[in-house]
Amino acid sequence: xxxxxxxxxxxxxxxxxxxxxxxxxxxxxxxxxxxxxxxxxxxxxxxxxxxxxxxxxxxxxxxxxxxxxxxxxxxxxxxxxxxxxxxxxxxxxxxxxxxxxxxxxxxxxxxxxxxxxxxxxxxxxxxxxxxxxxxxxxxxxxxxxxxxxxxxxxxxxxxxxxxxxxxxxxxxxxxxxxxxxxxxxxxxxxxxxxxxxxxxxxxxxxxxxxxxxxxxxxxxxxxxxxxxxxxxxxxxxxxxxxxxxxxxxxxxxxxxxxxxxx
Amino acid sequence: xxxxxxxxxxxxxxxxxxxxxxxxxxxxxxxxxxxxxxxxxxxxxxxxxxxxxxxxxxxxxxxxxxxxxxxxxxxxxxxxxxxxxxxxxxxxxxxxxxxxxxxxxxxxxxxxxxxxxxxxxxxxxxxxxxxxxxxxxxxxxxxxxxxxxxxxxxxxxxxxx
Numbered sequence: 335x336x337x338x339x340x341x342x343x344x345x346x347x348x349x350x351x352x353x354x355x356x357x358x359x360x361x362x363x364x365x366x367x368x369x370x371x372x373x374x375x376x377x378x379x380x381x382x383x384x385x386x387x388x389x390x391x392x393x394x395x396x397x398x399x400x401x402x403x404x405x406x407x408x409x410x411x412x413x414x415x416x417x418x419x420x421x422x423x424x425x426x427x428x429x430x431x432x433x434x435x436x437x438x439x440x441x442x443x444x445x446x447x448x449x450x451x452x453x454x455x456x457x458x459x460x461x462x463x464x465x466x467x468x469x470x471x472x473x474x475x476x477x478x479x480x481x482x483x484x485x486x487x488x489x490x491x492x493x494x495x496x497x498x499x500x501x502x503x504x505x506x507x508x509x510x511x512x513x514x515x516x517x518x519x520x521x522x523x524x525x526x527x528x529x530x531x532x533x534x535x536x537x538x539x540x541x542x543x544x545x546x547x548x549x550x551x552x553x554x555x556x557x558x559x560x561x562x563x564x565x566x567x568x569x570x571x572x573x574x575x576x577x578x579x580x581x582x583x584x585x586x587x588x589x590x591x592x593x594x595x596x
Numbered sequence: 597x598x599x600x601x602x603x604x605x606x607x608x609x610x611x612x613x614x615x616x617x618x619x620x621x622x623x624x625x626x627x628x629x630x631x632x633x634x635x636x637x638x639x640x641x642x643x644x645x646x647x648x649x650x651x652x653x654x655x656x657x658x659x660x661x662x663x664x665x666x667x668x669x670x671x672x673x674x675x676x677x678x679x680x681x682x683x684x685x686x687x688x689x690x691x692x693x694x695x696x697x698x699x700x701x702x703x704x705x706x707x708x709x710x711x712x713x714x715x716x717x718x719x720x721x722x723x724x725x726x727x728x729x730x731x732x733x734x735x736x737x738x739x740x741x742x743x744x745x746x747x748x749x750x751x752x753x754x755x756x757x
Contacts, residue, residue, distance in 0.1 A: 353616075355614035355615060355616055356613065356614050411627075411630055412630055412631075433618055434618070435618055435619070435620045435624060436618060436619050436620055436624075437618050438615045438616065438617050438618055439615060439616050439617075439618045440613060440615050445618060446615055487714065487715060487716060488714055489714065490714070490716060491714050491715065491716065491717045492714070494717065504631060506624055506625055506635070506638065508619075509619060509620040509621055509622075509624035509625070510619075510621055510622065510624075512619070528714065551706075552638055552641070552702070552706070553634060553638070553702060553705050553706055553725075554631070554634055554635045554637075554638035555631065555632060555633075555634030555635060555638075555723070555725065555726050556630075556631035556632075556634070556635050558723035558725050558726055559631045559632045559634075559635075559723065559726060560631070561721070561723065562721070563717070563721065564717025564718070564719075564721030564722075564723070565717070566714075566717070566723040566724055566725050566726075568634075568711075568723065568725040568726070569711055569712060569714065569723065569724050569725035570714075572705055572706055572707070572708045572711050572725065573708040573711075573714075574708075575706055575707060575708060576707045576708025576709070577708075579707060581707040581708060581709070582707070582708040582709075
């Protein structure tokens with residue numbers, strides 16, 4: 335059976351934050367009238383304004399399907415992905431788009447992620463396993479680790495992170511402490527702690543257990559409420575704190591290697 | 597050509613592209629209603645914590661007046677017997693009750709207790725950690741703070757002894 339989709343269009347006002355520091359342009363809002371349908375996303379509306387009203391509008395985007403994490407911005411007061419936010423769900427005639435808070439601004443809605451990625455890299459976001467024999471690594475003999483589906487479930491949701499930066503921009507601690515790694519990096523630290531292929535806990539704990547580290551998180555939960563992929567960074571961070579103070583048991587059994595012959 | 601993040605709030609040259617810090621700072625705390633109950637609780641916990649610290653310093657100053665004799669002590673006590681003094685004490689009662697009860701909730705949640713377990717996320721991706729079990733701790737803290745303030749108000753302004 336075909337479902338008849340509403341073709342009804344309506345006009346909304348798009349208010350977009352504009353600035354260009356290279357031209358000494360002071361920050362202001364430009365307004366665009368855009369025709370939208372029920373399924374029009376904020377990114378669609380912005381691209382409409384860019385195509386037909388002002389081609390100089392600065393936006394970053396790529397996949398248009400909430401996979402690349404490029405189009406994060408503050409939409410009507412909350413950090414969201416523009417491609418994942420339908421205008422109809424905002425229930426507002428005026429849509430206000432600002433650059434993501436807590437990120438350095440480059441131009442219009444485009445922000446700089448250098449610092450954000452530096453925090454991510456600092457927590458060593460890769461499998462470290464000292465039990466893998468050196469000759470296996472050298473000869474490229476390693477086939478795979480043995481993991482059960484239950485082992486995977488312990489970290490899978492945290493590996494869905496697309497590094498869109500929404501959690502980082504919603505965090506009140508990031509807003510006031512430049513050295514705080516932020517919810518994204520800390521939840522990735524938990525992701526590798528929970529992964530039974532990894533033995534890098536001592537090294538990672540040394541990085542996050544410091545003055546501007548994990549203890550600056552006070553469970554405001556804003557990171558989890560804005561995450562578009564269900565990563566729930568607040569959950570990972572609190573569980574990691576439990577591990578650090580020894581309340582939550584870490585019963586992980588390090589995965590064994592499956593050789594080529596097996 | 598390159599860009600360089602700048603933590604200062606003034607625009608500056610980083611390589612070839614000028615950028616400006618977008619950090620919200622304390623301004624980001626002004627509206628705690630954007631992100632749900634946990635953010636409101638975070639805001640109130642901070643606010644009541646700072647308020648109680650200021651009260652604690654004032655309380656030490658108040659009790660230290662005893663060393664200047666009974667008259668100095670009595671005149672200091674009279675300050676709390678005014679309407680303004682009663683309202684101030686009501687706020688202290690509310691703040692200390694909320695801070696204590698919500699603090700207990702935070703001791704558990706920040707240790708990884710009562711916030712759920714990781715699993716496979718399904719659309720619409722409701723966060724496990726923002727569950728009603730731990731969220732109810734915020735409501736209980738607010739309710740107990742209100743009850744304590746009501747009782748305190750009845751004692752100070754009414755006939756209850």
